[in-house]
């Protein structure tokens with residue numbers, strides 16, 4: 063793994079919490095992702111690159127759609143959660159989207175969900191992803207716009223919900239310290255046009271109160287517990303109380319809006 067990227071990415075996949083994170087992301091956002099993928103016209107024979115795949119659900123869903131005759135390449139800095147080889151339709155490779163050469167091109171679809179947010183050199187990553195599209199191929203990028211809706215509890219009524227929003231604000235600072243872009247979602251359409259894509263469009267979705275958000279939150283906050291306390295604004299008791307609440311209380315936890323933006327490489 064590239065040392066710079068490992069340092070930049072706050073929630074690195076070495077940690078055991080990753081499996082819960084990927085299951086929760088799948089439950090929350092796979093329906094959104096596949097609605098867009100289907101709208102772009104995915105069909106048997108398509109060649110797809112899933113960038114920063116994390117877990118297996120998106121590559122496997124793509125493989126189900128492009129079989130027979132298609133190809134799905136799933137890459138990540140750390141591929142242990144992709145269960146490489148268990149689905150023969152998915153090719154798995156360790157790859158840093160910023161620092162490694164892009165794979166051989168000609169893709170009909172390149173997709174990245176919640177990856178560019180964490181990558182400080184996101185324009186470069188986008189340029190590399192676009193360079194692998196065939197003429198007429200599609201890029202689909204999905205990322206939060208955290209600043210549009212930063213609260214984990216938009217309906218903050220109780221002290222527990224106030225604590226949840228306080229912990230979330232500290233978590234956001236950790237992301238910012240690592241070079242995350244908390245306004246990326248809104249910028250995506252412009253970034254895709256500036257990268258030379260046409261027929262650019264975007265929409266957004268976010269869960270307002272869904273149980274999988276608690277699973278996601280528990281995995282993320284548990285993984286960075288020490289760093290949260292280390293910032294000096296939260297006591298260990300606060301973080302642990304919040305972790306307990308995510309298992310026991312009905313806090314109505316939301317995420318930031320996930321912006322899905324798509325654009326097409328001009329047909330030659």
Ligand SMILES: C[S@@+](CC[C@H](N)C(=O)[O-])C[C@H]1O[C@@H](n2cnc3c(N)ncnc32)[C@H](O)[C@@H]1O
Nearest residue numbers: 067071087114115116138139158159175176177
């Ligand atoms: C929040 S997870 C999202 C995983 C998956 N795309 C999803 O939506 O379920 C971010 C993923 O991006 C990967 N990642 C971060 N920086 C990367 C880079 N420079 N190159 C490739 N993958 C990267 C991480 O390892 C992690 O698996």
